[in-house]
Amino acid sequence: MLKLLGASLVLLAATLAGFAQARQYADRPRQIRGLIAALQRLETEIRYGYTPLPEAMRRIAQQCREPLRGFFSRAASEMNPPRSASAQEGLELAMEALWKTTAMKAPEREVLRQLGCTLGTSDRADQTSHIAMALRQLGQEEISAREDQSKYEKMCRSLGLLLGALIVILIF
Incomplete structure (x- = not known):
């Protein structure tokens, strides 16, 4: 009886680990789409x-779902006093x-890092062109993430x- 319980627990743990990894592949395209929508806003x-x-960023955080909500909220709070960090630092x-x-x-992450270097440091037209470039790059990453999802x-x-x-x- 004890062996059967142990075997069941091992089987359950391995199955749950497989499902957790599969959820990572399913969540990535959804989160990239959310990030694209947030950057468009x-x-x-x-x-x-x-x-x-x-x-x-605070307004965008209110419109996003977790974990992007926390991300944009944290970036906004870092840019507000008393910290008053730059957009890149935030x-x-x-x-x-x-x-x-x-x-x-x-x-x-690299797309966001590169975008952070230009946010708040140039005029509106330049910032919107950098956001548009980031959106194109994220669109390509979303396609790649969907392919990975279908494969894995x-x-x-x-x-x-x-x-x-x-x-x-x-x-x-």
Whole structure:
């Protein structure tokens, strides 16, 4: 009886690990789409709203779902007093603190890092052109993430279950 319980727990743990990895592949394209929508809103705020950058990021945070909500909220709070960080520093600090909570990878982080270098340091037209370039790059990353999802999501689920079964067979 105890062996059966142990085998069930091993099988369950391996299956859940496979499902957790598959969820990462499913969440990445969704989060990239959310980031694209957030940057489009930021572009609109900069171009038409004449909104200060910290206020624009705070508004964007209110419209996003987690983990992007926390990311933009943290960046906005870093740019507001008493810290009064630049946009680049605010985005960097938010990425350091919250990037691990996202399913996004290094290419998306690099796009945001490059965008942070130009936000708040040039005129509106230049900033909107840099945001447009970031949107194109993120669009390419979204396509890549969808391809990865179609390749690996189902495989991770199956592999978790099969790996659990293999461990149970080898142990017992």
